[in-house]
Structures are given as C-alpha cells and as structure tokens.
Amino acid sequence: MLFDFGFVSIRWVWVALTVIFAVIEAFTFGLTTIWLALAALVMVFLSFLPIPLHFQLIIFLVISGVLLYFTRPLAVKKLKTGKVKTNVESLAGKQAIVTKQIVEFDRGEIKVNGQIWTARSENGSAVSEGVKCEVIRIEGVHAIVREIKESSPEALVSEQS
Numbered sequence: 001m002l003f004d005f006g007f008v009s010i011r012w013v014w015v016a017l018t019v020i021f022a023v024i025e026a027f028t029f030g031l032t033t034i035w036l037a038l039a040a041l042v043m044v045f046l047s048f049l050p051i052p053l054h055f056q057l058i059i060f061l062v063i064s065g066v067l068l069y070f071t072r073p074l075a076v077k078k079l080k081t082g083k084v085k086t087n088v089e090s091l092a093g094k095q096a097i098v099t100k101q102i103v104e105f106d107r108g109e110i111k112v113n114g115q116i117w118t119a120r121s122e123n124g125s126a127v128s129e130g131v132k133c134e135v136i137r138i139e140g141v142h143a144i145v146r147e148i149k150e151s152s153p154e155a156l157v158s159e160q161s
Contacts, residue, residue, distance in 0.1 A: 010053065014043040031075050035067035091117075091135045096145060102127040110135075110143055119143040 021037035043060050051059070094112050102108030102119055104126050110119040112135055121127050122136050122144050133145040 011047045014040050014047055031072055036064050038067055039063035088138050092137055094135050096133050096135055098127050098129050098131045101129045117143040119145050122146045
C-alpha cells in the first residue's frame with residue numbers, strides 16, 4: 001500500500017468520504033455534495049494506482065469541479081429543484097365565473113377550479129352574476145378579477161361591414 005494512515009489505507013479514506021458526501025446530500029438535496037461523492041468514488045478506484053497523495057487530491061478537486069460546473073446545472077434543470085407554484089399562485093390568469101354579483105366597492109364571489117373565492121373587480125366596477133372573468137392576482141383571501149369582454153357574432157358582423 002502506497003499510503004497508510006496508521007491502520008487505514010487511503011482507499012478507505014476515499015470510501016469514507018464517498019459515504020459522508022452521499023449522506024450529506026441525502027439530508028440536504030442541494031445537488032452539490034453528490035458531485036463530491038462521485039469524485040470520491042472515482043478516487044477509490046484511482047487509489048489502486050501508484051499515484052502520490054497530493055496528485056490524488058488534485059485529481060479529486062478537478063473531478064469535483066468539472067462535475068459541479070458541467071453537470072449540476074443540467075441536473076437542477078431536469079429535477080426542477082426550486083420554487084414551485086402553489087395552488088394560489090397558479091390561479092392568476094385563470095378564467096372564472098361570477099357566482100355572486102361583484103358590486104362597486106364591495107365583494108362578490110367567483111368560482112375557479114371548482115372552488116369559491118371572494119372577489120372584487122380590478123377597477124372597482126360592478127360585474128354581474130354569470131359573467132366570465134379572469135383572475136388577475138390574489139390579495140390575501142380575495143381574488144382580484146377583470147371581466148372578460150366577449151364579442152358576440154352580431155358585433156363581429158357589424159364591425160366587418
């Protein structure tokens with residue numbers, strides 16, 4: 001054996017580092033230490049070659065850096081770690097039906113995605129019951145909506161002539 005630390009070979013140090021980095025990744029899921037674990041795993045096999053310890057450390061750092069730089073962005077994009085829209089955030093832009101008339105400066109109700117929300121219009125105008133509207137945003141427990149102006153076939157014909 002090329003390097004012995006007391007009773008422990010350098011191979012076992014690389015194995016231990018592989019396990020430690022993998023365990024840290026399992027608890028954090030930051031997609032950072034997994035690349036260090038993979039580099040340490042490669043070093044387990046390279047440690048069977050007669051490579052001096054300082055070169056092994058350099059090789060480990062290079063492999064770790066290359067894996068972090070080139071593969072982490074791809075893995076983050078594929079696994080889509082990060083912020084996920086919640087149910088409330090996903091309502092913006094959805095169409096809804098007014099179930100209780102929205103009166104100027106007062107709240108009404110809308111139904112969107114099968115749920116009833118208290119709502120008020122974006123510009124404070126009245127919106128009649130049964131009218132389609134679009135959810136602009138959610139403020140607290142109230143949906144802010146805008147009436148969808150639907151053009152009738154008669155209006156289209158009169159505009160074209």
